[in-house]
Amino acid sequence: MSKLTKPQFIKVRDLIDARSGYNVYIKVVKTEEAKSNDGQTTFIRAVVADETGAANAFFKGEPSKLIKEGATLAIRNGKIRLIKGQISLEIDIFGRITPETV
Secondary structure, X not given: OOOOOOOOOEOHHHHHHOOEEEEEEEEEEEEEEEEOOOXXXXXXXXXEEEOOEEEEEEEEOHHHHHOOOOOEEEEEXXXXXXXXXXXXXXXXOOOEEEEOOO
């Protein structure tokens, strides 16, 4: 059995090199509620940042309840999608968002 290791957190500026499985501390700068094209799914579109940069983010389901302007959060095992050349932070079923005090 392998020993669990402590997660390594990176900065927003380093996310382009981490397509999936990244861990990052972020602060939510701006939020906007939106619906999918079919109108069935509601999600939160947000701008998140740290001291090194900012990125767009999309959250749906249970994790979206934590996304409030001014909140400091940790994204663990996140994934990145490039949308029109812009980084978009997301989580899938293996990712996790937790409130933080960092």
